Amino acid sequence: MSERRPSAERRVEGRRGAQKPQRRAAGGGRAWMRHHRAMMGDSALRLIRRPISTLLTMLAIAIALILPAGLWLVLDSARLLDAELDESATLTVYFQADIDESEAMDLAAEVGGQPGVAGARLVTAAEGLAAFQQTLGVDDALSQLDANPLPASVVVTPDDTAPAAVQSLSQRLQTIEGVDEVRLDLAWLDRLQQLADLGQRVALALALLFGLGVLLVVGNTIRLAVESRRQEIEVVTLIGATHAFVRRPFLYSGAWYGLGGGVLALVILMLGGNWLASPVAALAESYGAHFALPSLGGRNSVFLLLFSTLLGWLGAWLAVGRHLSDIKPR
Amino acid sequence: MIAFEHVGKRYGGRFEALADINFRVERGEMLFLTGHSGAGKSSLLRLIMRLERPSRGRVLVAGHDLDQLHISQIPYYRRQIGVVFQDHQLLFDRDIFANVALPLTIQGVEPGDAARRVRAALDKVGLLHRERALPIELSTGEQQRVGIARAVVNKPALLLADEPTGNLDPQLSADIMRLFEDFNRIGTTVLVASHDLALIARLRHRVLKLRDGRLIGDEEAA
DSSP, rough: OOOSSOOOHHHHHHHHHHHHHHHHHHHHHHHHHHHHHHHHHHHHHHHHHHHHHHHHHHHHHHHHHHHHHHHHHHHHHHHHHHHHHHHTTTEEEOOOOOHHHHHHHHHHHHHHTTTTTEEEEOHHHHHHHHHHHHTTTOOHHHHHHHHHHOOOOEEEEESOOOOOHHHHHHHHHHHHTTTTEEEEHHHHHHHHHHHHHHHHHHHHHHHHHHHHHHHHHHHHHHHHHHTTHHHHHHHHHHTTHHHHHHHHHHHHHEEEEEEHHHHHHHHHHHHHHHHHHHHHHHHHHHHHHHOOOOOOHHHHHHHHHHHHHHHHHHHHHHHHHHTTTTTTOO | EEEEEEEEETTTTTTTEEEEEEEEEOTTTEEEEOTTTTTSSHHHHHHTTTSOOSSSSEETOOOOOEEOOOOOTTTHHHTTTEETTTOOOOOOTTTHHHHHHHHHHHOOOOOOHHHHHHHHHHHHHTTTGGTTTOOSSSOHHHHHHHHHHHHHTTSSEEEESSSTTTTTTTHHHHHHHHHHHHHHHTOOEEEEEOOOOOOHHHHEEEEEEETTTTTEEEEEEE
């Protein structure tokens, strides 16, 4: 490459060429940020210009997010219920009927002293009868009885509420002299735990499946966007655009779709929660319980939005990566 | 600026688009590449733009052996080349200004600086007053001039043009060629592929002639 025309302009050009790497390093960060900002706005504008199709895509994403999120909420409320049930996972130790009040107190102390017992509360025969009367509302019928037919009992709270531990504790308490019967319903405790496990797995599987669904929805939308901007991609590639430059607007589109889908999902979950709140409260009331549907709460809402945005971005990344390699300038 | 050393290009293992091409272009030269369609003009330009790699031989441009360029360096290499296409390849969803600014946007030039350079390029092709127009509102000749403004806006060392006057009448074609000569005068190396032999003959520059993928003539400027 000999210099055939060493003109003034040429020399300026040469110097500028030599400075290029430095300039890129200094101004590169700002230019990069500028392009990011520009693409963030540009991709949002493109979505807004097609409100219906944008909304439909976001709705599809929202529905895919609502199912696992909704199930998670249901499980969460089950967990709350579960915690209450754990507290009430007590054993009732019935004493033999011929045990009088002072003997019952000694026996209760003995039961309370057993390893694995967190608490023991004596329910005397009289207290038992009173509670029975209150629960059933059969004052009159019971007052007709001459003697109290109920034995004294001890309500035992176990240290460890795991079904196996409760089972072995029950067997040990059974062997104490003066104990007639130890009652516990392990089967339903067991079943509840298994149900909770199952629910968690189903939620996880659904989350995976629908997460994949979001990827496909965004991927397909972005694939169409790439196809419709094929000429532009070819031209900018010809004049020196990097892959990252070409990819950027599509990644932002994907992230917007994800974020929009996440916001829609939150709104729908909230509306659905409100809609279900009064019948659920009424139903709980009829069982004499106070129970409110749990809501996602601030932290989980933020997490859902982050997650959906990330999914949208990832879906776009996969789609663009695959289709950019197809697009080669002619 | 450009050196082809025993360059051959085959497509699909059979069709030989170029065979044993040898030539050198010095920095600051202006030359034409002619030949009937299918002679290999486009293949040759595509090799220079590093859209394709030669099957044989070496292509050197501005000191780079194009075969040695890493794939991540190709975009930066292409930024040193301005290209004018026969069908001008403007983007119809944005105005003239944005079209011309595209190479600068890609390179992340600061907007104020970019605007100044875009206006200078548009002024050079005589379309400064149309900067807010959409490409569709322009005539074919004007569109081609916008394409040229885009190709020169970042002051490339090398300007390639593939049949830039293919769709234009003789008067417009002469105007376009005069523009290329102007850019050449300020030091840009210009290579124009064209089959407009009458026009080329009048312009008195070096001419490379291709036929069936072979270089059959390399005439210095008369």
